[in-house]
Amino acid sequence: MIESINFKEDLLHWYYENKRQMPWRETTNPYYIWLSEVMLQQTQVNTVKPYYNAFIKAFPTIEDLSNAKEEEVLKYWEGLGYYSRVRNFHEAVKEVHESYNGVVPTDPTEFKHLKGVGPYTNAAVMSIVHNHPLPAVDGNVLRVWSRLTSNYADIQLQKTKKTFEEELMPYVQTNSGDFNQAMMELGATVCTPKNPICLFCPVQTHCEAFHQGVVTELPVKKKKIKKKTVNYVVLYITNKNGEVLVRKRSAKLLHNMWEFPMFEHDESIHSIEEELDAVIDIESEPEFTTKHVFTHMTWNMEVYRAYTQKNSFKAPYRWISKQQKDQLSFSTSMSKIFSKMNR
Template identity: 40%
Template structure:
């Protein structure tokens, strides 16, 4: 392709995409203002999460934390509870940490320079570009997976989008395409095209505003692009979990505990659970009804580390949860704590354990898998 043809292809793309976006853009709550805090929160929520899922979370989050100051001053437990169900909780922690920095260093005003925004915790190149272009209309690219897919197809780019060098070249290309004075709308148009038209599978080419000059479609490669190295599938990990039912003054409640301050799902609340031993007898295929004897042995040994004894267990359900690198496959049981002695003295709980009923659950933030289990248990 000659330089003049390349220039024409780029000009056509920018003009037609911008026009299409302004006619067809979705009415999303974070698009109703140029408030950089709103845009920032929405972009963090949208990472690896569908728009339809994010909308109610965003609205509730803004009701609860309407300003930088409100989020900066909120207890972390409240923030995590508002985030409950969105997953990837480090996003919420990083967001609050960065918001506190904005409150302290910039008087609660989200900065408008690339260097300052990019220095905030949890804010990578894409989010930096999104905030600067959408909130401040600065000609900065915002390149995510949707954008790389669109550019790969339209310009017939066969480089692996999982490589850092490809992202850098895509950012350079995207910046060249931004029309003067329309950075925010153009970048949102790119995202919108990838989300609604130039989708990963079965792209809707006939309704695409830039189909006429799409090199990928002309080459019959619209469905094979972009080139993307497959990530390793999550490693399966079997676990036993137990809903420990309260007795006497704790009747109607179940026992939960808080995870450590660091690591996976840090400081969230969960049910006691333990990895399935690797002995051949415990490695059989999962089946309805489980293996109560093996589960009791593993869970009792696990709880003994916290000074708690576990009585007999009974089957409840199976549950699964997939993280980016592992997949928990859980056999879930019910059970009760053993009393401290024959006098039936109450068992003192370690400080990171709590007894809760269904209503009291609202005070604690749980990962999705434990929410599903608890809701199933209380809904029986």
């Protein structure tokens, strides 16, 4: 724990004077603040802003979102990635609508039992909305606190996060929401992963890593596990009407989103035709190659133009016009492919 009693005062003074303008900081609506925290997981603020504004315009109340179909909700999330976030949020909002009369629980012990609400989301929402004394420890806070205390523990270990939460507990007994946001703001704008702006840090005098000259050595992270790479052939199949063949995914990754037929690279044209139960005329050379990087996996994709005379396909396949593409939810990688194939 940092000894100086002025640490929190210095941090909050800086935060009140310098905090960035964000739409979710201009509301006390717990549904909106909860939504913002879900969107901000693994995603930058500038990316989130337009999605947040569009989402609350489409689903301004818990009842509106609760009554919406998953396909429609996914459409408003398209491009943000990590789609399990919005599926869990949608399910949790339905539970709030059905079991809590549309009112987000004010008790952290109740709120944390909603689908997708982990320790961080629980602490962030409950402290910001209701000032509950809970430290919200995300990646920014882990980095800031490891430097402030010159702690060389691996921040990717759960026990390190637990230790940091315990050490931060005294600081959230009052003004918890502001303190949590100030710590996150400091990490996002000053105490950044690379090239931290130590000379302008409002709590520099309290930072042990700065005084020891070891800021760039912290935080400590274990080596990442090597990502799996999968090579795919993606078929952009059209018919005589200019329609495009798509299918709905059943796999857990990007579940229920739409994609162009894709098969692992070592599969033959015969197995592909057998899968589709159709004769497919595929161009001999790929139109282009692309890749999409997930947190745990990389897709390398060769995209081919193809044609078939078959008029109809059974689910999960279907023909769509190019205009209908915007009515369905596609992943970022598939949307990029669509754009390139229609230049």
